[in-house]
Amino acid sequence: MSEAVRQDEVILETKALEKRFGGVSAIAGVDFSLRRGELRCLIGPNGAGKSTFFKMLTAQLRPSAGQILFDGRDISRAHPHEISRLGIGIKNQVPDVYDGITVDENLWLAARFRHGTKAARTKVDETLDRLELGDIRWQMLGALAHGQRQWVEFGMLMALEPSVILLDEPTAGMSVEETNRTAALIREVNRTTTIVVVEHDMQFIRQIADIVTVFHQGRILAEDSMARIQADQAVREVYLGASGLA
Amino acid sequence: MDQVANYLFQIGFSFSIFILISLGLAVIFGMMRVINLAQGEFLMLGAYFCTLCNHFGINLWLSFILSALAVGVFGIIVERLVIQWLYGRIIDTLLATWGLSLLLVGGVTTIFGPQTESVAAPLGNVQVGAFGFPIYGLVMMAIAVAALAAVYAFWRFTRYGLIVRGTMQNPTISAALGVNRSLVYMLTFAFGSALTGLAGAVLAPIVGAYPTLGIVYIAKAFITVISGGHLPLVGTVSASGLFSTIDGIVATVSSSVIGEMTVLFVAIILLRLLPLGITGRMTRGV
Amino acid sequence: MIHGIALMQHPSERPRWWWWVFIAGLAAFFITMPFHLEIFVILEMSRFFGMAMLALSMGFLWGFSGILSFGQTAFFGLGGYGFTVLALNTGETTGSVFFAVAIAAAGAGILGYFMIYGRISEIYLSVITLVFTLILEKGIRATSGDQYVIGTVRLNGQNGIPTVPQLDVPWNPSVQLDINWFFWTGAVLMILVYIGLRLVLTTPFGRVLVGIRENERRTELLGYDTRRYKLAAFMLAGGVAGLGGAFYAISIPLAHPEMFSLGRAADVIMWVLVGGRGTLIGPIAGVFAIEHFKGWLGTQGVGQVTLVLGAVLILFVLVFHKGLLPSVGSLPGVWADRAAIRRRLGEAMGGLVPRNRPPGAGGRP
Numbered sequence: 001m002s003e004a005v006r007q008d009e010v011i012l013e014t015k016a017l018e019k020r021f022g023g024v025s026a027i028a029g030v031d032f033s034l035r036r037g038e039l040r041c042l043i044g045p046n047g048a049g050k051s052t053f054f055k056m057l058t059a060q061l062r063p064s065a066g067q068i069l070f071d072g073r074d075i076s077r078a079h080p081h082e083i084s085r086l087g088i089g090i091k092n093q094v095p096d097v098y099d100g101i102t103v104d105e106n107l108w109l110a111a112r113f114r115h116g117t118k119a120a121r122t123k124v125d126e127t128l129d130r131l132e133l134g135d136i137r138w139q140m141l142g143a144l145a146h147g148q149r150q151w152v153e154f155g156m157l158m159a160l161e162p163s164v165i166l167l168d169e170p171t172a173g174m175s176v177e178e179t180n181r182t183a184a185l186i187r188e189v190n191r192t193t194t195i196v197v198v199e200h201d202m203q204f205i206r207q208i209a210d211i212v213t214v215f216h217q218g219r220i221l222a223e224d225s226m227a228r229i230q231a232d233q234a235v236r237e238v239y240l241g242a243s244g245l246a
Numbered sequence: 247m248d249q250v251a252n253y254l255f256q257i258g259f260s261f262s263i264f265i266l267i268s269l270g271l272a273v274i275f276g277m278m279r280v281i282n283l284a285q286g287e288f289l290m291l292g293a294y295f296c297t298l299c300n301h302f303g304i305n306l307w308l309s310f311i312l313s314a315l316a317v318g319v320f321g322i323i324v325e326r327l328v329i330q331w332l333y334g335r336i337i338d339t340l341l342a343t344w345g346l347s348l349l350l351v352g353g354v355t356t357i358f359g360p361q362t363e364s365v366a367a368p369l370g371n372v373q374v375g376a377f378g379f380p381i382y383g384l385v386m387m388a389i390a391v392a393a394l395a396a397v398y399a400f401w402r403f404t405r406y407g408l409i410v411r412g413t414m415q416n417p418t419i420s421a422a423l424g425v426n427r428s429l430v431y432m433l434t435f436a437f438g439s440a441l442t443g444l445a446g447a448v449l450a451p452i453v454g455a456y457p458t459l460g461i462v463y464i465a466k467a468f469i470t471v472i473s474g475g476h477l478p479l480v481g482t483v484s485a486s487g488l489f490s491t492i493d494g495i496v497a498t499v500s501s502s503v504i505g506e507m508t509v510l511f512v513a514i515i516l517l518r519l520l521p522l523g524i525t526g527r528m529t530r531g532v
Numbered sequence: 533m534i535h536g537i538a539l540m541q542h543p544s545e546r547p548r549w550w551w552w553v554f555i556a557g558l559a560a561f562f563i564t565m566p567f568h569l570e571i572f573v574i575l576e577m578s579r580f581f582g583m584a585m586l587a588l589s590m591g592f593l594w595g596f597s598g599i600l601s602f603g604q605t606a607f608f609g610l611g612g613y614g615f616t617v618l619a620l621n622t623g624e625t626t627g628s629v630f631f632a633v634a635i636a637a638a639g640a641g642i643l644g645y646f647m648i649y650g651r652i653s654e655i656y657l658s659v660i661t662l663v664f665t666l667i668l669e670k671g672i673r674a675t676s677g678d679q680y681v682i683g684t685v686r687l688n689g690q691n692g693i694p695t696v697p698q699l700d701v702p703w704n705p706s707v708q709l710d711i712n713w714f715f716w717t718g719a720v721l722m723i724l725v726y727i728g729l730r731l732v733l734t735t736p737f738g739r740v741l742v743g744i745r746e747n748e749r750r751t752e753l754l755g756y757d758t759r760r761y762k763l764a765a766f767m768l769a770g771g772v773a774g775l776g777g778a779f780y781a782i783s784i785p786l787a788h789p790e791m792f793s794l795g796r797a798a799d800v801i802m803w804v805l806v807g808g809r810g811t812l813i814g815p816i817a818g819v820f821a822i823e824h825f826k827g828w829l830g831t832q833g834v835g836q837v838t839l840v841l842g843a844v845l846i847l848f849v850l851v852f853h854k855g856l857l858p859s860v861g862s863l864p865g866v867w868a869d870r871a872a873i874r875r876r877l878g879e880a881m882g883g884l885v886p887r888n889r890p891p892g893a894g895g896r897p
Contacts, residue, residue: 084755098746345845352839465663503674510667518650
């Protein structure tokens with residue numbers, strides 16, 4: 001956390017955020033705030049509303065009520081491309097990449113948007129170095145393994161240099177080894193960027209989390225450090241006999 | 247007074263045509279999500295079959311039913327030979343059914359030649375003030391409404407209708423529940439084809455049968471179903487209502503081509519405002 | 533599935549020297565033609581150049597931005613009529629060609645705005661473009677009356693406008709191009725359009741388009757306003773189709789409602805599909821191959837040409853849906869992949885292998 005001075009500054013917050021589908025409230029009034037430089041994990045059992053919450057943060061769903069503020073600016077009605085322009089990098093659970101073109105071109109499209117055509121090339125080189133993916137640079141992305149495709153997508157976010165990165169289950173479908181490498185990568189990027197991760201995998205969360213926010217039935221149940229959350233009785237009950245947290 | 251009657255007749259007549267030509271497409275495209283560009287040629291086949299029946303001296307009303315059945319059977323053949331390999335491959339379906347459309351136009355032209363085969367329109371006219379209205383036009387409206395009601399009832403109230411709606415929404419679950427989904431798809435496609443065959447037969451006495459008949463109506467049918475949105479029946483009826491009103495009025499004051507062009511432009515603007523169609527935000531209904 | 537392109541050359545790379553050699557060879561091939569071919573062959577080939585530009589517009593749009601417009605013929609027709617009407621009114625042809633391009637691009641801009649900014653799904657877009665060209669055809673066919681006149685030109689409905697002026701020497705309207713010069717103009721225009729579109733693909737604009745084709749949502753999440761890119765591509769393709777239409781109308785010489793028709797629209801699909809989507813040279817090859825094939829079919833007395841074309845289209849979709857050229861280009865891959873092809877054939881013919889795709893898996897568009 002190099003930007004210690006600005007640590008307390010809130011960069012992303014929601015106020016009384018709600019989402020109803022028909023008569024059902026998937027998110028029922030969530031006040032959430034994230035400070036610059038944080039690495040925040042969102043957890044919760046299935047149906048807790050964390051995915052809906054994630055989709056609203058990323059403008060893929062429109063809130064029924066409430067506000068989302070990014071740097072003090074209301075983004076609850078923005079388009080996905082506007083969100084990205086403001087400096088929010090988004091990665092959905094399923095790799096959302098360009099399968100029919102090379103790794104290099106994937107990264108170039110991201111770098112060029114942020115840095116312009118001239119600087120894009122150097123930025124691609126730099127990102128490939130950071131990801132240590134130089135040897136697959138000219139391969140078609142579609143031909144790569146699941147883990148590698150996830151990393152390339154992560155690299156696209158890095159090349160965008162957003163101020164906040166939002167990740168939905170970045171380790172879904174990864175082997176233990178791949179998960180460890182992803183954790184290291186996230187930690188590394190967190191030195192310069194604020195990150196929010198929605199996750200299931202407790203092992204992984206323990207590796208990376210500072211502060212954890214627990215969702216339950218569309219609300220925030222608890223928010224604390226990982227150690228305290230694991231000791232929290234209410235959270236243990238939500239996870240049915242605490243097996244998920246053991 | 248008779249001017250009002252004239253407008254009402256034009257709108258009602260236009261409405262019945264919109265409904266007839268769109269109903270089969272609403273089943274096949276709206277419900278099954280199979281984009282069948284040969285749908286117009288199914289219509290054309292229905293019309294030809296009707297003229298054939300007429301040629302052999304079969305009663306007109308009976309030949310409507312026979313035409314529907316014949317095109318339904320033809321639908322089964324098409325589904326088994328081509329469509330069943332293409333479910334989920336939307337662009338490929340588009341291209342293959344277009345190929346089928348060309349094939350049918352070419353085939354029918356080879357067999358029957360390019361000229362129009364006609365069937366005499368029965369029933370004569372009824373006089374309202376200064377205007378004479380063909381009774382057959384009124385019969386068409388009745389047939390359109392009856393077909394619509396039958397499809398609705400069938401969908402809504404029969405066991406088969408329920409199975410079909412369930413399968414279209416989630417094929418995997420239906421399969422897990424023991425539904426033979428290949429059979430359901432085949433029969434639903436046949437049902438949609440039969441409806442279009444009926445429409446072709448009903449149109450035959452007023453427009454005749456010729457190889458490019460389908461091309462004339464396919465554009466109207468597609469914009470109706472697309473503008474209707476994701477609820478095939480409610481959408482088709484409301485879009486038909488809107489478009490036939492515009493078409494009926496514009497066609498009466500200028501010409502039928504201008505009427506049709508107006509409908510297209512209204513549809514394009516409508517899709518800019520409601521990209522998901524008229525029923526885009528409705529959650530219930532069929 | 534991308535074998536073919538990968539083997540040839542990736543379109544976003546700047547063309548290498550051998551590509552320019554290929555272009556020079558192509559140009560030389562066309563330039564020498566009038567010296568050793570019969571005049572009727574030259575006239576026939578001149579017609580193909582307009583069609584080839586139409587095919588290029590479709591190949592570019594479908595192959596590189598993923599927009600499947602069935603109505604490129606609408607802009608082809610607009611170009612043809614736009615040129616004819618203005619040239620007949622002004623007696624000048626060079627400016628009229630530019631006008632044809634402009635009016636086609638503007639038409640594409642208006643239609644494209646409603647569709648692309650309305651964010652209708654790709655399937656709806658295909659159908660709406662098709663409907664658009666069919667309705668335009670109907671509209672033009674209905675203009676046979678005396679009252680349908682633009683300037684001094686009667687639109688003539690069904691029969692079309694037969695008095696399309698021949699191209700004259702740019703900025704010297706008194707001298708008309710003869711048959712050979714017209715042929716050369718067509719060849720050069722077609723090659724220039726090909727080079728132009730090929731180079732567009734190497735620009736940032738072109739690469740973003742390919743990004744949109746591959747994954748529109750990702751492109752949007754990266755911050756690109758994809759609607760602007762798609763609209764620009766749609767207008768560019770519309771303009772190219774308009775240029776093709778103007779040239780085609782001059783070559784037959786007739787501005788006719790047929791230019792908008794379903795049959796013509798089907799031809800465009802066929803050219804690109806047979807030549808191969810995902811390439812630009814493929815659609816050109818498709819025009820020459822298919823049009824020759826159709827000419828040959830016509831002399832074989834098989835009756836309806838559309839019947840055969842329809843069958844070919846179905847066959848192509850069911851068996852090789854990447855097109856001929858990529859299939860040939862990826863021959864080494866194909867040999868290694870023969871099992872896959874057999875599987876595909878089996879699927880198409882039915883029965884050898886169980887289907888692995890559940891019906892309706894595509895979901896709603």
